[in-house]
Amino acid sequence: MSTPHVVVVMGVAGTGKTTIGPLLAARLGVPYAEGDDFHPPANIAKMSAGTPLGDDDRWPWLDAIGTWAHGRAGLGGVVSCSALKRSYRDRLRTAAPDLVFVHLAGDRALIEDRMSHRQGHFMPTALLDSQFATLQPLQADEAGVVVDVSGSPEEIADRAVSALTALPEPTP
Structure with a gap:
């Protein structure tokens, strides 16, 4: 990547977005923003x-992230x-x-195990099934990569x- 892109680190809960995002940003020499910080309080409570x-809960959150990315x-x-x-x-690309998307993906058992050990996060492991049910993997026409989450951060x-x-590189 020769030009500075905005990278969205995506995936189901527990894949390490909050851990990998700052590491990736440091390696790329760009700032990091925590997506959870863009959620309105009502979403976090839910x-x-x-x-x-x-x-309907997600649209304002996605719009806020899109504004930051823009x-x-x-x-x-x-x-x-x-x-x-x-x-x-x-919606984000609009x-x-x-x-560019980095889809963190991995084995459900590994992700559930990681979620069960994290402290102070609002997302319970009970919602993992709904996350996997909702997940639509990146399509061939979407700029991005899939990265396995096994191993160290x-x-x-x-x-x-x-x-x-x-x-x-994208063609102009």
Whole structure:
């Protein structure tokens, strides 16, 4: 990647978006934004209660992330965002067309185990099934890469950088 892109680190809960995002940003030399910080309080309350968000809950959150990404166009940045559905990624690309996605993916048992050990996060493991049911993998026409989440955070971030570097540059 020779030009500074905005990278969305996506995937179901527990894949390490909040851990890998800052590592990736540091390796790319760009700022990081935590996608959860863009959620309105009502969304956090809903998820904390074990209630999955609906699309109407997500639109303002996605718009806020899109606004941040748009402001980083040409400068680069990394933001975490589950971006589970194609329609969510399309909405983000409407605000910032040159987004590149890093889909953190892995074995459900590994992800559930990691979720069960994290402290102070509002997303309970009970919502993992709804996350996997909602997930629509990146399509061939979406700029992005899939990165396996097995291994250490440093190994995962290194794989993400290698995969991003191998992406063809977009044609103007």
